[in-house]
Amino acid sequence: MFTFSNRLFYPVQVERQDPKFGQIMFEHYGGKDSEFSAVTQYQNHRANMPNPYVSKLLGMIAAEEMSHMEMISVAIKRLGGPPLSYVNSQGTPWNINYVDQSLDPIAMLQADAEAEIRARILYNQHFTMTQDPGLKQMISFLGSREDVHKHLFQRAQGLIVQGAGAEQFRQLILDYKASLQI
Helix, strand or coil, X not given: CCCCCCCCCCCCCCCCCCHHHHHHCHHHHHCCCCHHHHHHHHHHHHHHXXXXXXXXXXXXXXXXXXXXXXHHHHHHHHHCCCXXXXXXXXXXXXXXXXXXXXXXXXXXXXXXXXXXXHHHHHHHXXXXXXXXXXXXXXXXXXXXXXXXXXXXXXXXXXXXXXXXXXXXXXXXXXXXXHHCCC
């Protein structure tokens, strides 16, 4: 179940408009390695994940990715970027081929960890493209969350391979929740 909160997951502060950088930020909104791609992939993997704990983890991370998407949309608007649509920075429409369709739990989690790595690389690139201190803080925050997700996906993958028990999987959920204490 998802709930809506009328506050952002992390503050979005933009010092001055920069429509060109707003256009660049579309990579995080509707590009191949965007938050939208992550939400869509993790929800699909959640629906196909036989392990109930990992399924729950995927759902929680997908919900967080939705909040990241909302932050990106606010940043684009405050930068004076173009109207929001599911396109990348070049205007190419989002494509379902951006979403991994694996059904094997190990393959799904591998694809999810790889998606987080690619998103982190993209955030690192865009961090260097702005001098706006508020945007730098937001981008740094989002990049650090990608690292947390990657680590959790890799741990979940290892637990499945090991045939770990319920308690170890429950700890994964608790560790995710603890990571949200910001």
